[in-house]
Amino acid sequence: MRRERYIVLWPVYFDSRRPRREGRRVPKSLAVPNPKLDELIRALNNLGISDFIIEEDKRYPHHWWEPSGCVSIPKVMSKSLLLKKVAGELRKLRSQEKR
Numbered sequence: 001m002r003r004e005r006y007i008v009l010w011p012v013y014f015d016s017r018r019p020r021r022e023g024r025r026v027p028k029s030l031a032v033p034n035p036k037l038d039e040l041i042r043a044l045n046n047l048g049i050s051d052f053i054i055e056e057d058k059r060y061p062h063h064w065w066e067p068s069g070c071v072s073i074p075k076v077m078s079k080s081l082l083l084k085k086v087a088g089e090l091r092k093l094r095s096q097e098k099r
Helices: 039-045 078-099
Strands: 006-007 053-055 070-074
Touching: 006 078, 039 070, 039 078
Parallel strands: none
Antiparallel strands: 006 070, 053 070
């Protein structure tokens, strides 16, 4: 697997409880509190992205003591666009769970 051909998504990118300096990559208005790896996977599936690699045993470097896992996706669009799409889908999933 060549790194430059993949986009790595960590759950912390979408965590509204974290400031940007601790890893959040989307605006707070798009973020959700405490996202999990399985939610990230469901969001990707809902977006029609099924070609990804799940790495459950990985830890985000800034929070090395917290197991989180990550997902590697072949690069088909810019990372910023992908982050916004996934964040929107995570918010949709969370709002459906509350009903």
